[in-house]
Amino acid sequence: MNGEDLTGSRSYANYKGLKFIAYGSEKGWYRIEMRGSVHRLYNNGQDNSDDFDKHKLSCALGILRTELGIHTEKEILNNLEFGVNIKLTCPVSRVLSNLLTYKGIPFERIRGDISYYQCETNQFTIKIYDKATQFKLSGNILRFEIRVKTMAFLRNKGIMIKVIDDLLDPVNYQKLGTLLVKCFDRILFRNDDIDLGRLTVSERELFLRGCLKEFWERPFLPDFEVKTQYESARKMQVRLENKFRSRFAFPMIADISQLIKQKWAELAHS
Missing domain, CATH: 3.30.310 (TATA-Binding Protein)
Structure with a gap:
């Protein structure tokens, strides 16, 4: 499928799961952008639900070169x-x-x-x-x-x-x-199978607070009067995170x- 917007500054084309956008001006076309999945390209435009190994990747890049004339050795990835x-x-x-x-x-x-x-x-x-x-x-x-x-x-x-x-x-x-x-x-x-009855008071507090995503929000430097306070808060959070991970992580x-x-x-x- 091909197309062009009403301003004439862009042109579109689709090919086996890839979308190409050409950008132009009154002086002509100056850039082409490729979007989409080379995995789908390899699968002839179908879905990308299967595994995509290095061999298939190599074949997909070969398709870019042979079927579309793309110079894969010099085209930049964004x-x-x-x-x-x-x-x-x-x-x-x-x-x-x-x-x-x-x-x-x-x-x-x-x-x-x-x-x-x-x-x-x-x-x-x-x-x-x-x-x-x-x-x-x-x-x-x-x-x-x-x-x-x-x-x-x-x-x-x-x-x-x-x-x-x-x-x-x-x-x-x-x-x-x-x-x-x-x-x-x-x-x-977290681990939703944790038996709270087997935890100490401090462990139970860390688990219940740690199950809330907002508890782990990183300290924000502008919220502290001096940088050393911020650094102390960061170190404390890392310690708590490591403790939570080792004690309560999903098995x-x-x-x-x-x-x-x-x-x-x-x-x-x-």
Whole structure:
């Protein structure tokens, strides 16, 4: 499908799950932007519910080159989304219902959907949802992914992705997987199976307060008279977060972290 807006300054085209926007002026067209999923491109424009390994990625970039004439070795990436599908032994809803925060930023349901949560930061978004429910599949399939809004975030992590072909660099691919696991490990979960009767008074207070997402909101420097007070508050919150995580975390979290690591390694070597 092709189209053009009423001003004549933009032109649109769609191809197998990708959307192309050409920007122009009275002097002519000066930039083309590609949006969408190369995973869907590989699947001939169909959904992206299956696994997308490095081999499929390489094939998808080949389609960009051969069918669309895109120079993947020089076209710049402005954002990126990557993640894994993992199979759980328990309903995905049990994991999602115990989500709290990532570094003090709360996870929120999207459009009221109890099977889809995300956490927004300035540079990236963490998405975690029930893939089977979203795509009407069987089984307990958890999707965990990161959507990078600004590539400076990756560069600051030592992941040097600038052009499309950089996605196939083995070093970059490995580092993306490491980042995925690290982000998951910083998520704070509660455990709704905790027996309050077995907790001490101080433990019960921390658990009940910690189950409220707003309790973990990070201290804000302008709220403090001096910087040392702010730094003390930050350190105290980190200590409480670590204590809460070690004492009250959902029991499957360590296993899920390992599954994410294993799944990424599987995708990298397919």
